[in-house]
Structure formats: C-alpha cells, structure tokens
Amino acid sequence: MDAARPPILEVRGLRKSFGHSEVLRGIDLAVAPQEMVFIIGPSGSGKSTLLRCCNRLEEPTSGAVHLGGVDLMAPSTDINAMRRKIGMVFQSFNLYPHMTALGNVTLALRKVAARSRTDAETLGMAALDRVGLAAKAKSYPGELSGGQQQRVAIARALALEPTVMLFDEPTSALDPELVGSVLAVMRELKAAGMTMLVVSHEMRFARDAADRVIFMDHGVIVEEGAPDQIFAKPREARTRAFIAGLTRS
Amino acid sequence: MNDWSRFVEAFFKSNLIEQYLPSILQGVVTTIEIALAVVVTGLAFGLALAVVRSFEIRPLNVLIIILVDILRALPPLVIVLIVYFGLPNVGVSIPSFAVLWLVLSLVLAAFAEEIFWAGILSVPKGQWEAARSTGLSFLGTLGYIVLPQAVRLTVPPITNRTVAITKNTALGTVIGVPEILNQATTAQSFSGNATPLMMGALAYIILFIPVVALGRYLETRFAWRRN
Numbered sequence: 001m002d003a004a005r006p007p008i009l010e011v012r013g014l015r016k017s018f019g020h021s022e023v024l025r026g027i028d029l030a031v032a033p034q035e036m037v038f039i040i041g042p043s044g045s046g047k048s049t050l051l052r053c054c055n056r057l058e059e060p061t062s063g064a065v066h067l068g069g070v071d072l073m074a075p076s077t078d079i080n081a082m083r084r085k086i087g088m089v090f091q092s093f094n095l096y097p098h099m100t101a102l103g104n105v106t107l108a109l110r111k112v113a114a115r116s117r118t119d120a121e122t123l124g125m126a127a128l129d130r131v132g133l134a135a136k137a138k139s140y141p142g143e144l145s146g147g148q149q150q151r152v153a154i155a156r157a158l159a160l161e162p163t164v165m166l167f168d169e170p171t172s173a174l175d176p177e178l179v180g181s182v183l184a185v186m187r188e189l190k191a192a193g194m195t196m197l198v199v200s201h202e203m204r205f206a207r208d209a210a211d212r213v214i215f216m217d218h219g220v221i222v223e224e225g226a227p228d229q230i231f232a233k234p235r236e237a238r239t240r241a242f243i244a245g246l247t248r249s
Numbered sequence: 250m251n252d253w254s255r256f257v258e259a260f261f262k263s264n265l266i267e268q269y270l271p272s273i274l275q276g277v278v279t280t281i282e283i284a285l286a287v288v289v290t291g292l293a294f295g296l297a298l299a300v301v302r303s304f305e306i307r308p309l310n311v312l313i314i315i316l317v318d319i320l321r322a323l324p325p326l327v328i329v330l331i332v333y334f335g336l337p338n339v340g341v342s343i344p345s346f347a348v349l350w351l352v353l354s355l356v357l358a359a360f361a362e363e364i365f366w367a368g369i370l371s372v373p374k375g376q377w378e379a380a381r382s383t384g385l386s387f388l389g390t391l392g393y394i395v396l397p398q399a400v401r402l403t404v405p406p407i408t409n410r411t412v413a414i415t416k417n418t419a420l421g422t423v424i425g426v427p428e429i430l431n432q433a434t435t436a437q438s439f440s441g442n443a444t445p446l447m448m449g450a451l452a453y454i455i456l457f458i459p460v461v462a463l464g465r466y467l468e469t470r471f472a473w474r475r476n
C-alpha cells in the first residue's frame with residue numbers, strides 16, 4: 001500500500017445483486033504491483049463474487065473496476081483482450097478434459113493471442129516447466145492428480161503472461177498432502193513478482209506470503225491489514241470470531 | 250413339395266432373385282443417397298439449432314422449441330404426405346425424393362437439436378468460465394471447449410436416433426421414391442411372390458448392420474477417456 005505505486009487493480013464502489021439480494025455492498029480495493037492480497041471471510045460473504053467481478057465473469061451491478069488504468073466497465077473496452085491480462089485459477093481446476101495439459105495451456109495462446117503453434121508450444125512448455133509439470137505435457141487431466149491439475153490450471157493462466165492473477169480457493173478441493181505443491185508454485189510466483197489476489201483460508205501460508213489480508217463479511221470489507229495484525233490482533237469483533245473459528249478447525 | 254421347398258419357393262425363389270436383383274440394387278443406391286443426404290443436413294441443422302439455442306435469445310428459443318416439439322410429435326409419414334400432397338395445392342411442387350430428404354432432415358434435426366442441446370447443458374459451467382477467463386469469446390468457447398465435449402457425450406444417442414430416422418427412407422414408397430422398399434413392393438406385385446420383399450429386407454440388414462455396429466463401437470470408444 002505504497003502511495004508512490006499506483007494500483008494495478010483497482011475496484012471502487014463495487015456492488016453486485018442477484019435478484020433482490022445484494023451480495024457485494026460497496027467494495028473499495030486497490031492492489032499494488034507485485035502485491036499479494038488475501039481475502040478471507042465466512043461462506044457466502046461474497047469473496048468469489050468479488051473475484052469474478054474483477055474480470056467480469058460476473059457483471060457488477062454498479063461500481064468501477066480498473067486494470068492498469070483501463071476501465072473494464074467501459075463499453076469501448078475489449079473485455080476479452082483484458083481478460084488475457086487477468087489470470088484466474090478456480091477451486092475445481094476446470095481443466096479441459098478433452099485436451100492434454102499442453103493443449104490446455106496453449107489453447108488461448110493460439111486462439112486468443114493468435115500465436116503460431118510452435119510459438120504457443122514453446123511458451124506453453126515454459127509455463128508447464130514453471131509449475132514443475134513439463135514431463136506431464138502430453139497427459140490428459142484425467143490422468144493427473146488434483147495437485148497436478150491445479151498446477152496445470154495455474155500454467156494455463158500464466159502462459160498468457162497476466163499482469164494480475166486471481167485465485168479462488170485454489171487448494172480447498174485438494175487432499176491435504178497435495179496442497180503443498182500448489183502453495184509452492186504460488187510462492188514461486190510471488191518471488192517472481194506476480195501480483196495476486198487470493199481467496200484462501202490457508203492461514204499459515206497467508207501469514208508468511210501475504211502482504212495484506214482483507215476480511216469480508218456480508219458483502220463489505222470489515223477490516224484489512226498486515227497478516228500478523230489480522231490474524232493475531234484483529235480489531236473488529238466479527239474478524240476475531242472468524243479467526244477464532246479458523247484456528248479451532 | 251415339402252415344407253422346406255415351399256418356404257424357399259415363397260421367399261427365396263432363385264429366378265426371381267436374378268430377375269429383380271438389378272432393381273433392388275438400384276433401390277439400395279437411392280436409399281443410400283437419400284440416407285446420406287438426410288444424415289448430413291439433419292445433423293448439421295440440428296447442431297446449428299442447438300448452437301442458436303445456446304445464445305439464449307428468448308423468442309428464438311421458444312420458436313425452436315415449438316418447431317422441434319411439433320416435428321418430434323408428428324409421425325414422419327404424416328409430414329411426408331402433407332408436404333407431398335399438400336404443397337402442390339399452394340403452387341409449390343417438390344420432387345418426391347426431395348420431399349423425403351427434406352422431411353427426414355427436419356425430423357432428424359429436431360431430435361438432434363434436443364440431444365445436442367442436452368449435451369451442451371451437461372458441460373459444467375466451470376468449463377465456460379475457465380475458457381472465458383482466458384479471453385476466449387463465447388463462440389470460441391462453444392467451438393473449442395463445449396461442443397467437443399457435448400458431441401462426445403451425445404455420440405451414442407445421436408447414432409441410435411440417426412439409424413432410426415434414416416430407416417424411414419422406406420416411407421418414400423408411399424410417394425413413389427424408387428428406394429429399396431418401393432422397388433421391392435413393385436416387384437412383389439408383379440411377381441406375386443414375397444421373394445423381392447425378402448431381398449429388400451436383406452438389403453436393409455446389409456446396409457444398416459454396419460451402421461449399428463459402428464454406433465456400438467463409437468459408444469465404447471467415446472466412453473473411454475472420460476472419468
């Protein structure tokens with residue numbers, strides 16, 4: 001939250017309703033370049049919806065989203081072009097089951113970024129290599145473990161050289177013994193200077209990797225701060241109750 | 250004459266086989282031509298309707314659903330007769346083989362649309378989201394991600410339905426399309442013997458068994474990589 005660095009991702013006054021229920025009720029959030037921001041909060045508090053509004057997978061009801069100064073809500077903005085710069089990683093991986101790992105990683109390079117097949121495969125292999133799965137390039141998702149699938153999904157986003165990456169509970173569908181491999185990749189991304197917005201309740205990981213933690217409840221940001229402050233000395237009662245619950249389980 | 254030779258006499262009379270083989274073979278060619286045309290246009294139109302439906306434009310979808318339900322509710326013979334005998338009254342006359350092709354294509358398209366649409370719906374939402382999040386357009390996602398999975402899923406029901414509908418080429422008989430059954434019944438009435446009908450039946454078996462077998466093969470093959 002260095003005032004000298006303009007935010008790379010900026011959300012202002014974001015609201016989102018589904019029918020009559022307002023799920024996001026005025027969110028303001030700025031993520032600086034290379035910053036890793038964690039979002040925590042109870043189920044249904046709107047964390048996923050906030051993330052999905054950042055690349056307009058979910059259409060905000062009102063408010064502004066800017067990426068690198070570009071207004072994502074402007075009618076003149078080519079949202080598909082902007083989405084290439086916003087990598088997204090899902091809880092359920094969502095790999096394309098009919099394509100190999102390399103096919104998954106190169107599809108958008110070829111069809112969106114219009115790279116040649118050879119170019120795309122070079123970049124795709126480099127991305128798979130970064131997540132430690134170059135050897136699995138020819139495997140289909142069904143032949144990979146959950147941890148490997150999630151790393152391929154990260155490579156798929158990474159291959160497009162995004163300026164920011166969004167993670168929605170990337171490890172919560174994984175068996176405990178597979179979580180570490182995914183977190184290791186995220187740590188590597190952080191070291192390489194990737195800007196990341198992460199919804200996750202991996203508290204230990206958040207404490208040593210996050211620059212900032214945001215606690216959300218009922219569609220608003222209740223409190224935010226450095227991980228040590230949020231986890232050890234939360235100011236708000238709601239945050240304290242939530243953290244206490246996390247620690248117990 | 251014993252029973253066996255009487256049976257052969259009634260259904261497999263050798264001189265009749267020789268005499269009517271050419272016309273039955275002609276019928277086979279006609280049936281294959283119409284069947285292939287029906288499969289190509291029927292499936293293509295069905296897939297196109299399913300794709301249009303995925304845009305979720307309300308009035309258009311209502312129209313598609315009505316059309317599809319009518320075509321699926323009516324016996325194909327009724328549609329064939331209405332088109333063939335009805336359209337000339339309003340000044341449109343279409344050759345009989347074209348009527349057969351058109352009607353069966355529409356019927357196949359109606360069933361195929363429902364099957365393809367169910368296939369599209371069965372592809373998890375996460376597949377759309379993952380693809381769209383990489384910047385792929387709606388159509389790109391449909392074409393590269395959703396349809397390949399949907400079509401794979403629908404191969405068995407589509408094959409079954411396609412076989413069932415192409416067999417309806419036999420309806421050409423009632424409007425004078427010289428397909429297998431028509432050739433066989435003509436020969437049967439000339440000869441007063443059921444041999445040509447048996448030849449026709451055999452022709453259908455030889456024609457459709459490979460298709461049925463192919464359906465079975467595709468079913469196992471496409472079942473395979475999904476888990």
Ligand SMILES: Nc1ncnc2c1ncn2[C@@H]1O[C@H](COP(=O)(O)OP(=O)(O)OP(=O)(O)O)[C@@H](O)[C@H]1O
Nearest residue numbers: 018019023041042043044045046047048049050169
């Ligand atoms: N497409 C939708 N249609 C209607 N309601 C929705 C939709 N998506 C989310 N919601 C509702 O919005 C609220 C917030 O959902 P969201 O998924 O953002 O919560 P979350 O904080 O990510 O929860 P979790 O920790 O369980 O993932 C929930 O009440 C949910 O039921």
Ligand SMILES: [Mg+2]
Nearest residue numbers: 047048049168
């Ligand atoms: Mg969620």
